Amino acid sequence: MHESSLGKEVLRLVLARADEEGAARVCAVRGWIAETERLAPEAIAFHFEAHARGTKAEGARLDLALRWVEAECKTCRSHYRPEHHLLLCPACGSTEGTVLGETGLAVEAIEVE
């Protein structure tokens, strides 16, 4: 259940930024998570909301868009979606490839009052 650690980490960041900005309340948080992580955005939001209880982010929505990340095979140049970060070309079987984008979880914007 490392969704919970992630929810807590996002909350830590959001509260720190809200404090820096002198905000009284956090209303919403927007960002994305790469599909390679195999995590459901609403599960992270669920943990974020639970951790946020009793803080200035209580009741805030965490909206994470699911972002697909492709890889390019260095051998046959085909594009595919790596599973679990594994570079394993389904067309030719090569383990050599390049991930064409960022993986992980990103926070891009916070709405505050």
Add this chain to the structure above:
Amino acid sequence: MARTIKVDYLARVEGEGALTIRFKGDKPSAVELRIFEPPRFFEAFLRGRAHLEVPDIVARICGICPVAYQMSACHAIEDALGIHPGGAIRALRRLLYCGEWIESHGLHVFMLHAPDFLGYEDAIAMAKNHREWVARGLGIKKAGNAIVTALGGREIHPINVKIGGFYRAPTVAELAALLPDLSRALEDAEMCLEWMAKFDFPAFERDYEYVALRHPDEYPFSEGRIVSSKGIDIDARDYEAHFAEEHVPHSTALHAVVLGRGDYQCGPLARFNLNFDHLGERARAAAERIHFVPPCNNPYKSLLARGVELIQALDEAIRIIESYTPPEAPAITAAPRRATGYGCTEAPRGMLWHKYTMDEAGLVEDARIVPPTSQNQKCIERDLWQLAPALAAMPHAAATRRAEQAVRNFDPCISCSTHFLRLSIERED
């Protein structure tokens, strides 16, 4: 006045754990494993919610074993309501659980644990020299994902599970479409077990108390009594009379103990040791071929127990699908009533115990959830006590790797990531 703040923050998605080992002279004086676990506020989250909402709420607690959370919740609430779905609904639930075991064990065995044994940084590095095994592992895992998708409505957090059964039962054709991939995955899982049996397993044994469900006729998923290798044999409703959870100052995770005795182990090795006689013919034959039979007290061989359970779950999934006839209704219903119910099922990583008290309207008044990771925490620490002198003698990077491998034997929820542990070895003169 609302305003938007731009943020540029990227987090790596990984677990979070720390291990401190203190020595006095050459003897360990403290071993403290700190694994972050959601404290009890998820139980608070459930209070006041309608009992019918509970399966969908608890599914979000863990992305790796949502089915386990749903099944324990359903069984506990159905216990309170006095209903026991049987027949095709029961078979479909076992099939859904097979799917979760296959995908969870597939992820753990091939992506996380096998690289430890073969000396690779992670599965990405392992794939360069063992491409065919990683590909087989992915294929096995996909076969499990396909079951969860077909029955649960989607891959990661199933939405088709409800109190009393399912919102919709699959057709015969929908399930039959899964058979080719499941049959291939079963053959691959048998090959993989033979391959893993040749790994170099560290020499390590301890006198564990194993705890798992035991059913009169089946390898356990969702039903049976809670039994142990040291004489416990109880109904799920009696769990609190025999087990307790203790707060420890160094961790947010509670430590579960057998009252009057101490740590215990749940999970694949416990199930294997306590239920070997209920394995299907195919899984049992595969285990016997590699001379892997109870009693086994080497936690590193939990890898083999997972391999055997992969074969068991794939074999059972095929048998359920081949004999499937859709239920007349996808679920049975019951009016809410004031009651307390108990449910215990076997998540891939061990027993998951739930208790719910509801009022007359079916609103949850109290919830208690004991996940497998907190049940195994003390057991993991005891293993690390025994391992501590060897760790202290290793270079720090190697010691960290070996400690991670020892923690990963238990597949705690944290180890969804390859490297998750910050190791500190402190010496008191």
